[in-house]
Amino acid sequence: MTVLIKGARPYGEGEPVDIRLGDGEILEIGTGLADDGAQVIDASGQVLLPGFVDLHTHLREPGREDTETIESGSAAAALGGYTAVFAMANTNPVADSVVITDHVFRRGQEVGLVDVHPVGAVTVGLEGKQLAEMGTMAAGTAGVRMFSDDGKCVHDPLLMRRALEYASSLGVLIAQHAEEPRLTEGAVAHEGATAARLGLAGWPRAAEESIVARDALLARDANTRVHICHASTAGTVALIEWAKAQNISITAEVTPHHLLLDDSRLETYDAVNKVNPPLREASDVAALRKGLADGTIDCVATDHAPHAEQEKCCEFSVARPGMLGLETALSIVVETMVRPGLLDWRGVARVMSERPAEIVGLDDHGRPIDVGEPANLVLVDPDASWTVRGPELASLSKNTPYESMTMQGRVTATFLRGRVTALGGQVTKRG
Ligand SMILES: NC(=O)N[C@@H](CC(=O)O)C(=O)O
Numbered sequence: 004m005t006v007l008i009k010g011a012r013p014y015g016e017g018e019p020v021d022i023r024l025g026d027g028e029i030l031e032i033g034t035g036l037a038d039d040g041a042q043v044i045d046a047s048g049q050v051l052l053p054g055f056v057d058l059h060t061h062l063r064e065p066g067r068e069d070t071e072t073i074e075s076g077s078a079a080a081a082l083g084g085y086t087a088v089f090a091m092a093n094t095n096p097v098a099d100s101v102v103i104t105d106h107v108f109r110r111g112q113e114v115g116l117v118d119v120h121p122v123g124a125v126t127v128g129l130e131g132k133q134l135a136e137m138g139t140m141a142a143g144t145a146g147v148r149m150f151s152d153d154g155k156c157v158h159d160p161l162l163m164r165r166a167l168e169y170a171s172s173l174g175v176l177i178a179q180h181a182e183e184p185r186l187t188e189g190a191v192a193h194e195g196a197t198a199a200r201l202g203l204a205g206w207p208r209a210a211e212e213s214i215v216a217r218d219a220l221l222a223r224d225a226n227t228r229v230h231i232c233h234a235s236t237a238g239t240v241a242l243i244e245w246a247k248a249q250n251i252s253i254t255a256e257v258t259p260h261h262l263l264l265d266d267s268r269l270e271t272y273d274a275v276n277k278v279n280p281p282l283r284e285a286s287d288v289a290a291l292r293k294g295l296a297d298g299t300i301d302c303v304a305t306d307h308a309p310h311a312e313q314e315k316c317c318e319f320s321v322a323r324p325g326m327l328g329l330e331t332a333l334s335i336v337v338e339t340m341v342r343p344g345l346l347d348w349r350g351v352a353r354v355m356s357e358r359p360a361e362i363v364g365l366d367d368h369g370r371p372i373d374v375g376e377p378a379n380l381v382l383v384d385p386d387a388s389w390t391v392r393g394p395e396l397a398s399l400s401k402n403t404p405y406e407s408m409t410m411q412g413r414v415t416a417t418f419l420r421g422r423v424t425a426l427g428g429q430v431t432k433r434g
Pocket residue numbers: 061093153154155180277278279280306308309324325326
């Protein structure tokens with residue numbers, strides 16, 4: 004079965020073209036291509052981009068299948084335009100062994116809606132004491148290429164140094180959740196005027212920035228790479244800019260929520276806005292947008308973090324941190340970056356697909372839209388407006404901070420190796 008996309012504009016540039024997909028590849032690009040029995044997708048007015056790659060997704064399987072499964076999370080990813088996601092290791096049991104990482108990988112393949120790449124834990128049980136067997140996980144079926152204790156920081160500097168050296172010898176990446184735990188004990192919100200007024204314990208910027216600075220120096224000395232998860236402060240942007248100027252191999256991601264929301268959202272005490280790192284101030288939001296636009300921040304990653312209703316409806320200080328992200332990411336990037344003129348569609352392809360694929364060394368995603376390239380693609384309607392409704396999301400959890408918000412720009416179709424995985428807001432299971 005071939006697919007014929009009619010009248011799309013690759014990267015939103017030039018005249019509309021038709022694109023034929025088959026055998027997992029882009030077979031033909033031209034105008035007036037014949038249907039030839041293909042599944043025809045009318046893409047007039049739409050932008051064609053390489054499929055998105057998410058370096059930071061929590062799929063909750065194994066252990067919390069009441070909040071998300073590899074199947075439901077894959078559906079959310081496909082609907083959000085993703086063709087590859089990296090599933091974080093803070094599951095139960097923790098993904099600190101090849102048994103778990105290979106299981107997650109195989110389950111992702113069975114579901115078949117998105118390439119699920121397990122992230123391995125850096126330390127056994129995420130306990131920050133002993134390095135996990137990264138080599139075994141890297142050598143397994145899943146070929147784990149990224150390791151992180153995300154949810155927790157690898158805060159022992161000697162252990163972090165050894166992890167970077169070990170990762171370097173394996174050719175894999177360490178992604179750090181930068182949070183100095185002594186500075187965030189009991190903290191639930193960004194340390195600032197809002198938290199002070201609301202009586203919420205503060206999470207200072209320095210808790211993030213001190214680890215970013217330290218890890219940049221450790222990466223320099225180990226002559227290896229480090230990736231910073233969910234950058235949230237203006238100071239982090241400045242530190243990464245400094246480190247890159249020193250030729251330190253550092254990369255960073257920013258979440259859609261840190262590009263859109265600030266701590267003024269906390270006034271209602273609604274725990275849907277509780278997240279790690281916390282929503283910061285408007286000046287941080289502006290610096291993150293600028294950093295993403297100029298390439299200091301490499302990419303957007305969702306930090307999709309599903310939680311059960313009872314974990315989110317309780318008092319702010321006891322609620323679990325984290326918010327949904329996969330199904331709304333593109334719309335928020337359009338709102339925060341495209342509409343203000345900070346990124347064009349080429350730029351969206353860079354931060355949502357090409358850079359994340361490069362950072363983890365995926366060679367079949369984030370590729371140019373050319374004949375012979377893998378057909379991992381997404382169609383976006385820049386003019387479609389839609390209203391976010393939690394119950395309509397594919398995720399098993401409903402903790403979206405964007406409930407009832409109307410957004411402009413929406414994913415209309417996703418293609419994984421030439422197969423339609425999502426179309427018109429519905430996932431298409433393998434037939
Ligand atoms: N971001 C969050 O607030 N929560 C994440 C963990 C994490 O990404 O740090 C989670 O697993 O729920």
